Amino acid sequence: MLHHVEGAAEEGAETRSVAARGTPAEREFTGRVVAVRPAELLLTEGGDPALFFGRHRWELRADGPGTVLVNREEFTGPLVPEVLAGTRDVLVAEFTAFNESLKARAEADARGWGA
Numbered sequence: 553m554l555h556h557v558e559g560a561a562e563e564g565a566e567t568r569s570v571a572a573r574g575t576p577a578e579r580e581f582t583g584r585v586v587a588v589r590p591a592e593l594l595l596t597e598g599g600d601p602a603l604f605f606g607r608h609r610w611e612l613r614a615d616g617p618g619t620v621l622v623n624r625e626e627f628t629g630p631l632v633p634e635v636l637a638g639t640r641d642v643l644v645a646e647f648t649a650f651n652e653s654l655k656a657r658a659e660a661d662a663r664g665w666g667a
Contacts, residue, residue: 561588567596577642583608604631619658623651 559567565585572578583598583606592612599605604627611622625643627636636643 559585561585561590561594563588567598571646572642577639599629601629604629604635621651621654623647 557567557569559565563585567583567585570580581598583596585596587593587595594610597607606625606627608625613620
């Protein structure tokens with residue numbers, strides 16, 4: 553899971569993230585914010601387009617009384633198969649932990665507002 557993120561949610565802002573802190577899979581990476589629509593969309597990207605490049609999209613959509621989170625990462629470049637072969641399980645676990653943590657936080661906030 554992402555344990556540390558620096559950067560502003562503003563188009564063009566640079567970001568620095570640390571994932572899986574304290575584990576053998578710990579890694580640090582930089583990127584930039586490509587698009588922001590408050591309460592709807594955050595799109596970031598980073599890496600080397602010639603080797604391994606990622607685009608991450610967090611999208612919120614109203615769904616009746618609730619909200620749907622689309623949390624998607626797309627990778628391009630010749631190193632993608634090799635990198636994913638060694639990290640797919642870690643990435644899936646990180647996405648799952650992030651989604652569950654965000655859900656718990658949103659539900660706790662909603663309860664605090666009397667929802």
